[in-house]
Amino acid sequence: MRSSLTSFKPFLPDNPLRNAVGIFVLTTLFYFIGAELRLVEALSLFWPLNGVMAGVFARYAYLNRLHYYAVSYVAMLLYDAVTTNWGIASVVINLSNMMFIVTVALLVTRDRRRGRETPDPINALRLFNFCLIAALLCALVGAMGSVGIDSQTFWPLFADWFSEQFSTGVLILPCLLTVKIPEIKHPVRVDHFMPVLALIVSVAASVVIGGAGSLAFPLPALIWCAVRYSLPATCLLTFVTGGVEIILVANSIINIAVAAPLSTPMMFSARLGIATMAICPVMVSVSVAAINSLIHQVSLRADYDFLTRVYSRSGLYEALKNEESHRHPRFLTVMLLDIDYFKSINDNYGHECGDRVLAEFAGKVQQEVGEDGLVARMGGEEFAVVVNSVDARQGFELAERIREAVASHAFSWRQQTLFLTVSIGLGSARAESWQLTEVFNKLMAEADEYLYRSKKAGRNRTSARQPDDPLVAEVQKSPEQV
Numbered sequence: 001m002r003s004s005l006t007s008f009k010p011f012l013p014d015n016p017l018r019n020a021v022g023i024f025v026l027t028t029l030f031y032f033i034g035a036e037l038r039l040v041e042a043l044s045l046f047w048p049l050n051g052v053m054a055g056v057f058a059r060y061a062y063l064n065r066l067h068y069y070a071v072s073y074v075a076m077l078l079y080d081a082v083t084t085n086w087g088i089a090s091v092v093i094n095l096s097n098m099m100f101i102v103t104v105a106l107l108v109t110r111d112r113r114r115g116r117e118t119p120d121p122i123n124a125l126r127l128f129n130f131c132l133i134a135a136l137l138c139a140l141v142g143a144m145g146s147v148g149i150d151s152q153t154f155w156p157l158f159a160d161w162f163s164e165q166f167s168t169g170v171l172i173l174p175c176l177l178t179v180k181i182p183e184i185k186h187p188v189r190v191d192h193f194m195p196v197l198a199l200i201v202s203v204a205a206s207v208v209i210g211g212a213g214s215l216a217f218p219l220p221a222l223i224w225c226a227v228r229y230s231l232p233a234t235c236l237l238t239f240v241t242g243g244v245e246i247i248l249v250a251n252s253i254i255n256i257a258v259a260a261p262l263s264t265p266m267m268f269s270a271r272l273g274i275a276t277m278a279i280c281p282v283m284v285s286v287s288v289a290a291i292n293s294l295i296h297q298v299s300l301r302a303d304y305d306f307l308t309r310v311y312s313r314s315g316l317y318e319a320l321k322n323e324e325s326h327r328h329p330r331f332l333t334v335m336l337l338d339i340d341y342f343k344s345i346n347d348n349y350g351h352e353c354g355d356r357v358l359a360e361f362a363g364k365v366q367q368e369v370g371e372d373g374l375v376a377r378m379g380g381e382e383f384a385v386v387v388n389s390v391d392a393r394q395g396f397e398l399a400e401r402i403r404e405a406v407a408s409h410a411f412s413w414r415q416q417t418l419f420l421t422v423s424i425g426l427g428s429a430r431a432e433s434w435q436l437t438e439v440f441n442k443l444m445a446e447a448d449e450y451l452y453r454s455k456k457a458g459r460n461r462t463s464a465r466q467p468d469d470p471l472v473a474e475v476q477k478s479p480e481q482v
């Protein structure tokens with residue numbers, strides 16, 4: 001039953017007859033509903049037809065054909081011919097309905113075609129603008145067509161058409177574009193219904209208190225719904241609430257009319273309305289704070305390399321930026337370390353072994369550097385070390401200690417012992433605290449140059465610049481290569 005319900009499709013791309021009949025029936029049905037809802041003379045305050053049909057045409061892009069639009073238009077004309085004596089005015093009035101439907105449908109379809117980056121199914125702000133444009137066009141044609149019908153002049157008619165089309169469009173369209181048969185995955189708990197309960201209470205409060213401000217009362221409850229429920233459910237609840245409010249106002253059950261401006265009841269309602277609206281940004285802000293905290297956690301994760309547990313490249317820059325706030329100059333030594341012939345480890349022992357070696361190597365380097373130095377994986381089998389040293393020689397000595405520690409370390413992999421070596425390039429300079437990152441970048445370039453020299457000179461060595469004599473430490477004896 002559920003599967004047949006969820007798989008039901010009202011329209012099909014390759015079934016024009018079914019589509020035409022569907023459009024005809026839907027148009028007639030909602031024309032009838034709109035006509036029944038007419039509360040103010042000949043034009044209804046709540047006219048769902050245009051919003052519904054625009055939603056249908058926008059949702060099913062293959063319905064955007066002249067003949068399908070024509071079916072909808074003919075259905076409207078027929079309904080009028082049977083139920084009214086508008087005569088030729090009906091042609092223009094229904095043309096205005098079509099104006100709204102076609103404008104929204106085309107804009108939404110075009111938007112979907114162009115903006116792949118916008119999250120489906122709707123972009124609320126754009127939809128708002130589309131309704132605005134469509135309502136203006138519709139009101140223009142509709143007001144012209146209805147002048148004289150009820151001895152009303154153009155501008156009041158225009159305002160009436162516009163406000164009605166715009167409000168119903170904004171309420172109905174998100175609902176139509178997102179609606180789907182709900183799937184209940186988790187057992188439903190009572191507290192799940194609290195936002196709906198709050199919504200009902202807030203609408204009831206609007207009725208009891210009245211005044212213009214009371215229309216905003218359901219806003220916090222709607223935001224609560226938005227936070228707790230899915231998008232389709234929120235759109236549906238917003239639509240129902242808006243629709244109910246419009247009907248309640250039209251029937252003076254919510255009384256927004258006030259005899260004397262700024263009388264006590266009006267101020268009461270206005271204050272409550274303003275307070276209600278004021279709480280909404282707070283609720284949104286709470287959500288944003290929660291999102292920011294999540295982003296912070298994620299960016300913290302991005303600061304560390306998952307495999308080796310030392311800093312990532314971006315994490316190293318963050319750490320250096322933090323150091324910039326400590327206001328003392330220092331002598332900086334930057335080392336660039338590249339494991340020698342690392343490819344052969346992957347080739348001979350497999351990638352898994354390579355990963356394990358990388359993690360163990362990083363741990364070994366961090367152990368030699370100590371807690372005060374920064375170790376980062378710059379990519380692949382290349383690592384950087386940043387330390388405060390007394391001078392370039394002290395930095396060089398530390399690099400040598402690292403190199404020797406790595407060369408003498410026995411990496412074990414499935415009952416086998418592996419030895420590897422590392423080539424190191426150095427860069428050293430004095431840096432003011434506020435220029436750490438800038439100096440680091442320069443020293444990285446220098447270290448890179450000397451790393452290249454270490455590799456070229458045979459690997460397993462440390463190279464660094466010395467003003468008079470290039471300081472290049474050669475190893476006494478190469479350890480066994482893997």
Ligand SMILES: Nc1nc2c(ncn2[C@@H]2O[C@H](COP(=O)(O)OP(=O)(O)OP(=O)(O)O)[C@@H](O)[C@H]2O)c(=O)[nH]1
Nearest residue numbers: 338339340341342343344346351352354355380381
């Ligand atoms: N297992 C593993 N291998 C990696 C990872 N990142 C990069 N590599 C490998 O590291 C190897 C680096 O090889 P090369 O750049 O040729 O350098 P090398 O073999 O170390 O030789 P030299 O640097 O010239 O001494 C490549 O085979 C990459 O596939 C990783 O995260 N895990």
